[in-house]
Amino acid sequence: KQVFADNNLDVPTTWDEFIDVCDTLKNKEITPIAFGNSDKWYTMWYVGQFNANFVNKDVRTADYNPSSGTFTDEGYVKAVQTFLDLNDAGYLGKNVNSKDYYQVREEFAAGKQAMILDATSQFSFYTGAMGEDGYGYFKIPIPDGATGDEASTIVTGGSENYAISAETKHPDEAVKFLKFLTKKAQAEKQTKETGLPNAIIGGITEDNSDAVIAAAYKTSEDYNAIAEWLDQCVDGNVSNTYMASLQEALDGKSAEDVMADVQKAAKEVADANK
Numbered sequence: 457k458q459v460f461a462d463n464n465l466d467v468p469t470t471w472d473e474f475i476d477v478c479d480t481l482k483n484k485e486i487t488p489i490a491f492g493n494s495d496k497w498y499t500m501w502y503v504g505q506f507n508a509n510f511v512n513k514d515v516r517t518a519d520y521n522p523s524s525g526t527f528t529d530e531g532y533v534k535a536v537q538t539f540l541d542l543n544d545a546g547y548l549g550k551n552v553n554s555k556d557y558y559q560v561r562e563e564f565a566a567g568k569q570a571m572i573l574d575a576t577s578q579f580s581f582y583t584g585a586m587g588e589d590g591y592g593y594f595k596i597p598i599p600d601g602a603t604g605d606e607a608s609t610i611v612t613g614g615s616e617n618y619a620i621s622a623e624t625k626h627p628d629e630a631v632k633f634l635k636f637l638t639k640k641a642q643a644e645k646q647t648k649e650t651g652l653p654n655a656i657i658g659g660i661t662e663d664n665s666d667a668v669i670a671a672a673y674k675t676s677e678d679y680n681a682i683a684e685w686l687d688q689c690v691d692g693n694v695s696n697t698y699m700a701s702l703q704e705a706l707d708g709k710s711a712e713d714v715m716a717d718v719q720k721a722a723k724e725v726a727d728a729n730k
Contacts, residue, residue, distance in 0.1 A: 457592050459486065459570040471597045478547040481570050490569035491548040492555030493706060496699040497687050499539065501573055503702065504686030505612040506535035509602035513681075522691040523729040525722035527715060531604065536702070536711035538599045543706050553706055575613065576676065577653050579669045588666050595675060609680040614688060615655060697721035 460467070463484060468474035478488040493499055507516060510531030519525040519532075542548055549560075549569070564572040565585040573596070574582075582591045598608050618637070620630045636642060643654035648664035653673070660673040687695045701709065701717040 457590060458567060460592075467592065467594045468597055469594070471600050474597045477570075478542075478545070482546055487549040487569040488547040488571060489542065489549070490560035490564040490572040491543075491552050492557050492560040493552050493703060494554060494556045496703050498557050499702040499706075500686040500695070500699060501612055502539045502542075503535055503698070504683055504689075505596060506538045506599060507532060507686065508604060508610045508612065508681075508683035509599055509607045510534045510538075510604050512605045516683075519722070520690050522694075522725050525690070525694065525726055527694075527718050527722050532718070533711045533715050534601065536705065536714050539702075540705055540711055553703055576669065576672045579672060580651050580665070583666050583668060588668050592668065593672050593675075595678075606681055610683050611676070611679045611681075612683045612685065614682070614685045691722075691725045693725050694718060694721045 459465075459481070463480060463486070465477050465480060466473070468477050481488040491498065511519075511529050512531075515529050515531075519527050519529070543552065549555075560569065561572065561574070561578075561581070562585075563569055565582060576593075579593070596611065602608075604610075618634050620627060620634070624630055638656070640656050640659055643656040643659040644661075644664050646652055647654050647660055651665075653660060653669075657677060660670055662670045683689075687699060690698070697717050697720075698714075701714040705711065705714050
């Protein structure tokens with residue numbers, strides 16, 4: 457927030473405003489976006505979100521299925537290009553493939569970069585490092601030209617899920633316990649005592665977290681759908697190809713070549729699942 461205040465910047469609400477903020481910061485020799493990709497998975501947060509902006513839900517669902525994925529929709533190229541444009545414009549800083557997420561997260565917390573893409577579940581780290589008044593948040597702006605049927609209503613994310621073994625000797629007791637564990641009162645207690653978020657609507661408040669986290673979770677209720685982390689919702693071979701090719705793209709490979717690699721991997725996976 458101090459970087460924004462020092463440079464008289466308003467929180468962006470549209471893609472054009474977001475780009476204007478990035479340009480202003482870059483021109484003042486401030487890295488606009490903290491980004492590090494030595495571990496390769498961080499690109500998938502961006503591209504997974506942009507896939508959801510540019511590609512219709514039914515197409516993504518079919519492509520993310522190992523037995524039917526083709527990834528030929530032109531929206532996938534647009535998604536990758538949108539991400540690469542941020543890098544090519546210098547908004548992500550320099551030598552991004554030599555840094556990792558945790559390094560740039562610490563640098564952001566120290567005020568060395570202006571913005572970072574992160575999950576609300578990580579906000580407690582920023583509150584601890586910067587205080588409630590040290591940082592704010594805004595919804596990811598919708599890229600220009602986004603034509604996906606969920607473009608404005610979906611956000612990338614994920615959750616940890618409880619499961620009951622089909623082989624348990626006590627299924628009724630297990631179900632009863634999970635119902636107890638996921639009641640609102642218990643969820644509120646979980647967040648207050650451990651800092652872990654819960655998935656209950658209204659279950660995260662200033663009483664059991666802090667003002668920034670509570671506001672962020674209220675904002676998240678505006679979304680209608682979650683695009684699961686891209687590296688977790690496609691076949692591992694497709695995911696690994698995506699990440700490796702995107703890392704190369706940050707050093708100059710084209711968006712079209714990235715998707716050609718992904719299409720090849722998807723075909724191999726689909727053939728193996730027939």
